[in-house]
Amino acid sequence: MTAPERHPLSPRLDHCPEGLPRAAYLDPGWYRRELATVFARQWVMVGRTVDFPAGQMWRATVGEAGVVVLRDTDGALVAWHNTCPHRGSELCLTDGQKVGKLIRCPYHAFAYSAADGRLVSTGHAVPTADFDRAAHGLRPVSLQVWNGFVFLNLDPDPGPLWADVGLGTLDNWPMDSLVTGHGWTSEIACNWKGFWENYSECLHCPGIHPELCDMVPLYKTGIMGASEALDWTPDSPAQPSLRLGAQSWTPDGAPCGETFAGLTEAERAEGYRFVTLWPSAYVVAHVDHVRSVRVVPLGPERTRLVAEWHFPAATLAQPGFDAARVAAFATLVMQQDGAASEMNHRGIRSPAFRAARLMPEEYEIHRFHQWLLAEMENTQ
Numbered sequence: 001m002t003a004p005e006r007h008p009l010s011p012r013l014d015h016c017p018e019g020l021p022r023a024a025y026l027d028p029g030w031y032r033r034e035l036a037t038v039f040a041r042q043w044v045m046v047g048r049t050v051d052f053p054a055g056q057m058w059r060a061t062v063g064e065a066g067v068v069v070l071r072d073t074d075g076a077l078v079a080w081h082n083t084c085p086h087r088g089s090e091l092c093l094t095d096g097q098k099v100g101k102l103i104r105c106p107y108h109a110f111a112y113s114a115a116d117g118r119l120v121s122t123g124h125a126v127p128t129a130d131f132d133r134a135a136h137g138l139r140p141v142s143l144q145v146w147n148g149f150v151f152l153n154l155d156p157d158p159g160p161l162w163a164d165v166g167l168g169t170l171d172n173w174p175m176d177s178l179v180t181g182h183g184w185t186s187e188i189a190c191n192w193k194g195f196w197e198n199y200s201e202c203l204h205c206p207g208i209h210p211e212l213c214d215m216v217p218l219y220k221t222g223i224m225g226a227s228e229a230l231d232w233t234p235d236s237p238a239q240p241s242l243r244l245g246a247q248s249w250t251p252d253g254a255p256c257g258e259t260f261a262g263l264t265e266a267e268r269a270e271g272y273r274f275v276t277l278w279p280s281a282y283v284v285a286h287v288d289h290v291r292s293v294r295v296v297p298l299g300p301e302r303t304r305l306v307a308e309w310h311f312p313a314a315t316l317a318q319p320g321f322d323a324a325r326v327a328a329f330a331t332l333v334m335q336q337d338g339a340a341s342e343m344n345h346r347g348i349r350s351p352a353f354r355a356a357r358l359m360p361e362e363y364e365i366h367r368f369h370q371w372l373l374a375e376m377e378n379t380q
């Protein structure tokens with residue numbers, strides 16, 4: 001079928017471009033280049049602020065780097081490379097390891113200020129005058145908090161945090177006060193980009209997600225938003241996103257507690273709002289709860305998903321409240337997406353596969369590829 005003209009303001013592509021080459025999903029060398037470029041310069045979500053209580057050290061991984069995250073004596077979050085500048089040993093061995101004002105290397109007892117990384121003690125070693133203590137402090141990792149989520153960046157002079165629809169998208173959600181009530185972690189046998197590509201299109205929705213298509217009727221037509229429809233014009237009347245009577249992505253569509261008071265009528269009517277934070281996470285905000293999903297590359301053909309559901313404290317305190325029941329809807333969708341991503345990856349391993357040919361509805365995958373290649377070629 002040849003497409004009729006799309007509206008010029010439609011996000012649909014006006015051509016069918018080629019995707020990334022097969023090696024992008026399999027080759028260890030390509031994977032290492034991604035870690036050394038994309039994951040070394042972009043902000044990577046590692047958790048919520050409450051995941052890092054005072055008096056303890058926590059380990060995080062950003063690209064190839066092990067990182068230790070902790071709070072200084074003022075309670076501010078700081079992050080250091082998890083390596084001793086003396087001989088290189090890991091500093092933090094386990095999550096939740098106790099720490100005070102000093103981070104003490106478990107190997108030779110060199111001690112560093114937790115707050116500013118300064119070398120404070122060389123243990124039993126007595127350096128000669130040529131040793132410059134100031135040049136041997138801990139190496140910092142950039143850290144920032146957005147809506148209660150902690151992001152790390154290996155670049156000492158990082159660019160701004162980036163989100164596809166703008167960082168103000170969740171301004172009407174009380175993000176800082178939400179409490180994590182449920183978690184789900186899964187490891188899938190595919191390249192990290194494969195999961196993002198699946199996330200970026202809904203052509204697979206009718207075949208893979210019957211329950212989600214029931215919740216969001218538009219998805220039955222294989223598109224993510226009304227502006228992707230071929231007959232769409234800017235004057236097309238807006239339609240409700242969720243099926244009649246549904247307000248949230250819960251098994252029965254009913255809100256799981258009080259809905260957020262600060263949302264606009266439009267935000268309520270939308271029923272869900274996605275914020276994409278390549279390469280590491282996305283956030284889905286509903287009228288009653290918020291879900292975050294981290295996409296963690298483990299190797300060229302292995303990816304971890306870390307999903308968490310965040311609720312108002314009052315919702316969690318409801319008698320008999322079952323966060324797992326609320327989470328069951330999106331968990332099913334993510335399981336379906338994980339299985340589809342694995343199925344696609346197995347096919348990509350065929351030597352007969354060269355590169356995808358993207359359809360107009362896969363504009364977001366094309367944008368992802370263009371972004372990725374630009375980041376990888378940017379070697380500054």
Ligand SMILES: [Fe+2]
Nearest residue numbers: 198205209337
């Ligand atoms: Fe999907």
